[in-house]
Amino acid sequence: MGEFQLGLLVGLLIGEGHFGGDGRQAQVTLRMHTRHQPLFDWLKGLHPESKLYGPYSHGGRSYYQWMVRGEPLRKWLIPLLDSVPLAELDPYAHERYRRMKERYGL
Template sequence: MSIGFLLGLLVGEGHFGGDGRQPQITLRMHVRHERLFRWLTSTVPGSRLYGPYHHGGRDYYQWMARGDCLRREMVPLIAAHRDLLDDHTAGRFDAMCERYGISAAGGGGEGGAPAAH
């Protein structure tokens, strides 16, 4: 996997957050990037692609990493290369991990609930 390419996508277009119950990493981009989204879903096991959506004059896909995919694949990968992230993106990543009780050192926490301390 091209780690630099993936990190660049996350820095430029990614959202680190959640729905209050479980954390998620989301990329939302125009439908013209469909090939890129197909690459993401084949490269990141367990990630999902939604769409295409057409509303409000916008045509886009949405890619998401949640659950085991997020905790076992994405968080350890991003954490291992955190020094490459700009301060803003690193802060968003850290906030997601803290809010949902994920150890950025290698996943952790159960379900979507914050880990007990």
């Protein structure tokens, strides 16, 4: 992954991402309006085992949801996020990321 792609991914996750889980496994989720479909197609292309769900319509909103969990999260996304100074760039996002890793033993 090039520097631009890494920067775009990290920026999207800082600004719009969710670091959490379903109680059994950790997951990183990005949910945005359907008008961002080309961006979601790009995200899906970053890792073949990431998942793209939708489009959904709920409460007057239309959106897609991109999700990474399981082995792709452990072996691909976490090493990428650990390689950037997330704590310096955005302490709030870093704290959410750190709590996810702690809760799920990552």
